[in-house]
Amino acid sequence: MREKFRSSLGLLCFIYVLLFIGIVYKLLQIGLLGKNSLITQGFEKINFESYIGIGSTLFFIIFYSIIFYIVKSNIDEIITYEDDNISNKIYRKLIVYKVLVVLSVTLGICITVASNDIDILFTSIFLIINSILTHYTKKGYLKSYMYNKQLQSYEDVYKPKKKLGSIYYSLFMCIAIMITIVKKIYIQDINEYKDATYIQNENHEEYINNPDNEYEDTIYTESENYEEYINDPEIVLSGQEILDLYQSTQKDTLGYKIMDPNEYYVESTFNTFEHYEGMIDKQIVDEKKYGQILYPYTYDSYEDNISLQKEVVMYLISLVLPSDAIEERVLTNKGYGQECRVYSSSEGTFVVRMQKAQYFKGTQPYYHENEIVDLKYLKLIE
Structure with a gap:
């Protein structure tokens, strides 16, 4: 049964790393990590950019809601019983994840206060929620194979397709929603880019088919007009x-x-x-x-x-x-x-x-x- 938790746990760990990198990138942008540090040079060398922040709120609300629903549904299927030995083992194995939550909260508060940046605030909130969900998912993962081993063996033999199919379907829906949100966020920027940028192909077709046009007179070529404009800054x-x-x-x-x-x-x-x-x-x-x-x-x-x-x-x-x-x-x-x-x-x-x-x-x-x-x-x- 623990296989059900592995995909969610892996995805949460991956998102946590992305959020952490996004925070570091934002701190570099506002100058809190210095201008000539090795980290700064590394980001500049790979031309890294991150857009995580307040604009990503809707995406993370839906993403975390889906992950929580999947994990909770799987945890509800686990049959537990009183066993102090198992409880103590789970508690010890979760200490690292509890520390991760505490560190995420501490880091989020410190960098938000230091930066006073709205995007860092929201990214820190996402990071904290992610760490809590990771702890919750890992707890379900541990319970899934430390309790009810006989029942687990029975399910693995007789019901693998039904259970795994449900997980894959949920993950598929999650990815589909993520793609939809990304399109909603960026489609407006793409349209604005097209409107603002000179589309050479369309203009070329228009003017090449109209030999009587005045296109060449309206293009401000360097050789003809640059000296005029540079000596007359009043021209707008x-x-x-x-x-x-x-x-x-x-x-x-x-x-x-x-x-x-x-x-x-x-x-x-x-x-x-x-x-x-x-x-x-x-x-x-x-x-x-x-x-x-x-x-x-x-x-x-x-x-x-x-x-x-x-x-x-x-x-x-x-x-x-x-x-x-x-x-x-x-x-x-x-x-x-x-x-x-x-x-x-x-x-x-x-x-x-x-x-x-x-x-x-x-x-x-x-x-x-x-x-x-x-x-x-x-x-x-x-």
Whole structure:
């Protein structure tokens, strides 16, 4: 009978590991584990990302409910009797799992207080529930083979298909519900991505079949328009026009000219890059100055009124930075909702400054990790 518990126990252990890794990833994002630690370098090397948090609540409620129902149904089938020897053995074997619950609760409270992050709070709750369910499932596993051995042998011989079929069916339903929830969560992001991104194939078909169109006049090519825009920052492009510009750019032709060296940015102790105005000496990391570049490719949250998924932004960045650009470090300021990525290349040192979308939970503001509303490019003034 213990075979019935193995699949649930294995699945819970796997989810526990994923939740723990998700918490570590979140702590790295908000800077609590340091910027240059081995763990940070490891996550960056494999481009690891985790989306577990408050948005996963519905999924985990359904998932844990199904697991609890399966385990409880199996435990109810076990016939127990008074035997102090068996009870003591089960208690001793469960000590490790009791410790796991205590450690999960302690860890969850400590990191939630330290981070003050809503996603870490919910991930910690999932971790605690997972540890409790793991203890409950392991207890059923131990009972299943330490009690009623004769009855167990009878069931294994005469009723294996019916019992195992029930478990497989429940697991199948669990997986089906998980897939459905994932689709509900991500389908909107996918649609927004399609709406916001320039779909080259469709436009190509439209214009290639219409030789009288003015398409070439509306694309802001680097050779014809870049100098015009870089010398006239008053020109404001729409979101689609900026995307068109990205798509039509040949990065080898970019000169990365600094717009105004006197209007520079500096690296601050707030773990971001700020305009020099209003900064005091103790807030500035060093004497390096960074000027704004690539003005036509800039998204301004106050003017463009557009948001992009982070994966789209990373793709756009790759279209304009030098081909040999290497990411050196990432600065994250949780309070400002800003992320700055520093790149080195043969063309110089670049900084990409991103602003995340702000929302409110009641009166408490928070920033969406994967929604970018502001994008600026800086270059070290040498």
